[in-house]
Amino acid sequence: MALFLLDSNLLLGMIIEYNEVHQHIKEWCIVEKIIEIKNLSYQVKDTKILHNINLNIEEGEDVTFVGPSGSGKSTLMRIIASMISASSGEVLFKGQKIENIDPIEYRQKISYAFQQPTLFGKTIKDNLAFPFEVRKQEFDRQKVTGYLEMVNLNETYIDKSVNDVSGGEKQRIALLRNLIFPPEVLITDEVTTGLDTENKAIVHRMLKDFNEQGLTILKVTHDETEINDAAIKITIRDGEIANV
């Protein structure tokens, strides 16, 4: 009897140890893949927009999505950002199905910067204070000023009316909304379209810095320089991945 007890304890210990090691290996593998897309399709009524997308994105990567207009890039980004849901297939974030993650929490980690963003409210402050509001925190003027300076703007912009800024300024301010509380993954959908060369370079520099600090970036672009500089390029054509 005593022998049997000893044995079963030993066995239990081994099982626990095995499980721990196994868990460790599993975690270690998953941490690498921050986003995993399996057999993803999206259709609206009878129109197929994306079919059978398979994709792995690893933590810290800077991935560039290219492809003709209407090929489905924004749609794919919106699905990854949980703004819309796939018709079939799945999206995993660090190994977890995104449907099982609270969407609010998820979107604070995977931040989507829209193609052609709008500014809301009356002033720039309404926009830059919004990420604080979302997190129930006090507006931090100093922090925001620091971010404005990163995109070649300054503190005086905080109190400007949303109608008194140029198109390019609007785009940069909109992008800051996504970055004031840095997410884990940033999705930029043609956010440099319409910016002049100087400001494009500023935005590139800023995103590069964030990327070097570990931010995973998925960017959609039609910009020649961005495409040429792309570390990892994925082409979407007719709703499918044309190369990996």
Place this chain on the structure above:
Amino acid sequence: MSNLTVSNSTLMLGFVLVIVALVIGYIEKLHIDKDIIIGVIRAVIQLSVVGYVLKFIIKANDNWLTLAFFLIIVMNASWNAGKRGNGIPKAFQSSLLAIFVGTTVTLTTLVLTGSIKFVPEQIVPVTGMIASNIMVAIGLSYRNMKQTFTDRHQQVLEKLALGADIKLASLDILRDSIKSGMQPTIDSIKTLGLVSLPGMMSGLIFAGVDPVKAIKYQIMVTFMLLASTSIGSIISCYLAYKQFFNERKQLNNDLIS
């Protein structure tokens, strides 16, 4: 009361006024002749039925019957308000709760403060007045909500993408919609007595009540409509805005045209 002298024959002569409307519609090619005729016929039938029903209820003077009639009015108003939600899911249920709470709170306050008595001839018309005003308020709120969600959907999407909860993402729409439900009541208060002599007061003056006494009733009605339309708008808007999102807190595209 003897100076109230509308008889069946005077009504028939009054029908001339309907013909005026029909002629205008015909000359101006407004294509509303059918609507006018159906509307008039419906009004005559509905009012006749209501007249007899009210007569019966007032004569019976039974508390349960009064309550039952209260519920019928509330249901009916909710049904109509729900229809104005055109496409907003659960618009009837939301309206029902809003109108039920709005009328109950207001009526209870009025009865408890002794402004009106719990007798059918006071409860039934006052319920009708309150419920129909909330119904109109809800209809306006719903319409405004659908419109602003459509107009500002890009903003809502961006707020959601920044990690906002659906309430924070639609807060300004929610406020505007509640306001638009209450606006007509607030506007009408401003011109009260200057432009129009409202129904309650006119009715009392018609029936020979001292105008100074009649205005007291009108003031009470004003208070009551303010309270009830705000309660109704708030409840219905807070229930309705959620319908614009799915369980994944994504904007529901079917609702915004």
